[in-house]
Amino acid sequence: MTKPDGLGEVDGLDGVGVWLRQRLPGLVVESGVPGAAVAVSVGDDVVEAAAGVLSTATGVGATVDSLFQIGSITKVVTATLVMQLVDEGRLDLDAPVREVLPEFRIADERAARQITARQLLCHIAGFEGDVFTDTGKGDDALERYLGVLDGVPQLFEPGGMFSYNNAGYCVLGRIVEVVRGEPFDVCARRHLFAPLGMSHTAGDPYEAIVHRTAVGHVERAPGAPLEASAVWALARSNAPAGSMLAMRPRDLLAFARMHLAGGLGPDGGRVLSAESVRAMRQPHVTQPDIDQGAAWGLGWELFDLSGGTVFGHDGNTIGQSAFLRVVPERGVAVAIVTNGGRSRQVYAEVAGRVLGELGGVGLPAPPVPSPTAPAPDAARSDRYVGTYRSSTSETTVSRDAAGRLWLERTPLGVIAELDEAAYRTELVDWRGDTLIPVEPERGVHAPLAFLGDDGQGHALYLHTGRADRRVSR
Incomplete structure (x- = not known):
């Protein structure tokens, strides 16, 4: 099969690898992205590439083993930890959260008594979700975070609609801590990262500093040049929602491949039940018509694309963006991590190529306004x-x-x-x-x-x- 971009007879995953290594350096420049890394897998086979720099302030080059923050993709990690508790019979998703966390309070007492872990997992609990209060760097950060939610308003009835909720995932992280009796980051390493061989994964800056790690880049004003952020991460209190977790793309694919394998780890050991794997990908709520994905499962965002169903998640933190997409019918996964600039331009070209060529599905064109579109009457x-x-x-x-x-x-x-x-x-x-x-x-x-x-x-x-x-x- 001859490729129009000059790849000749190279095909399949190897061909994608050749294309990535050739294309990514130019793509990050065109997109104004300081640095990026990509990994693609089909089954257990992986190709990867990196380009650009981890920080414009230091000029350190990005490599395939560099760590980037994955932001809210962390929520699927948290959801997986929660579903492990379900597998063990230690958590009922449809019981009130207060059965595990009697101290759970929000401004609406009636809603607080009703909200369940399932509603938190699929973002339908209904309370204000962007609460980024810093409650310190200690192991009690999540415990103390629950104490700052008592004044958070209820926006709609629990279960009423979808509204993305970071605070809800912090509550889920605290559930994991209470049931396990260990800090959230310890639970994640013990029950997921270690069994999956995720050796280049950091739960906080203290772990990240021993690796080659990206810094986010931000615009101080619209159109201004990108600058390396003076702040690397948000507060530890938001770790289960995505404030700190960083990893190389290959490690993110190790997590995705466990889900593709029905919950089995690389050594064949059971990490998550097949029932929980399926439940996480079942649609629980549809999103409003804002072109962001067809539905939401328990942690996963579900995309109904031309050619098949795709699941995944995006992540955005301080000047960093990450994208994970998985095509279960083909065993294909792609992880893209960036540290500033027009990251979606990198995502669109890389994911478009990978999902189309290896996964048999097409990404929709991004929404753009028509030049003749009128204002509403x-x-x-x-x-x-x-x-x-x-x-x-x-x-x-x-x-x-x-x-x-x-x-x-x-x-x-x-x-x-x-x-x-x-x-x-x-x-x-x-x-x-x-x-x-x-x-x-x-x-x-x-x-x-x-x-x-x-x-x-x-x-x-x-x-x-x-x-x-x-x-x-």
Whole structure:
């Protein structure tokens, strides 16, 4: 089979490896990404490549053994630890969380009594999810974190809809600690990383420092040059949600291959039951129409793509982004890690090639606004106009004299402290009550949906994957 890009007769996984090593150096430059590493597996066979630098401040080159933070892909690790407890008969997913954590409190006492581990796993518990309070670096960080949730508001009834919830995964991490009687990071190493041979995986900066480790890069203002971040990781209290875990792509694939193998580790030992592996990939909730994935299972995001089903997860932390995609029918997995810049451009080209050539599935084209897309008409615009707030941002949607709709988002709290840039864009029609921004953010036009009703004909939520509640007209 002759390749149009000059790979000649090289085919299959080896051909992808040749292409990766040739293409990745140029791709990171074109994408403004300081450094990236990629691993691809078919069955137990792996090819990998790396390019660029781990930090623009030091110029240290990225290698295939370099550690990058995987951000929220950590949530699937946490979900797997939880499902191990289910396998052992030590946790009932549908029992109230308070049966294990009687101290669990949020602002809505009635909701706190009802919320279950299953609802936390698939992001339908309904309380404010972006709580990044630093409760210290000690082994009691998660225990103390539970104490700061008592004022967190309930956005909707438990089970009412999908809203991505970092805090919920911190609660799940505390469940693992209480049932196991050990700190979360110890549980992860003992019950997952060691059995899977994940030798280049770090649960905190103290472990990461002995490896060749990437630093995130951020824009201090829109369009400004990327700078190496002065902060490497978020607080330990958010570790189960993805604030610290770092690894090389090959180690991330070792975790994915266990799921592909029905829960068996590399030595044939049982790490997770086949029943739990299947349960984690069963759809539990569909997402709003924002083009982010068809559904969510217990930890995994589920994508219904042309040619087959794919599961995976993305991760974003301070200036770093990671992507994991798995095609179960073909035994194919790809892990992509980056440390700044237009990371989705790297993801789109690499994952598009790998999933298409080896997995037989096609990635959809990223959403982009039509040059002729109109602003919503006045009646619909009135439904959308207002201010929406979460603990990490305040978003105002306004209409100008010409009838054009504008979105302005201001970072709040810990996100503002990390010098996250404000964002302003015009919104135009896309699909129904889902609009699309004209100006990209980090190279992406991410659609957003206006959902619900405040009782006066206005949308109650601005949904971007998270449900931000209306706070003013």
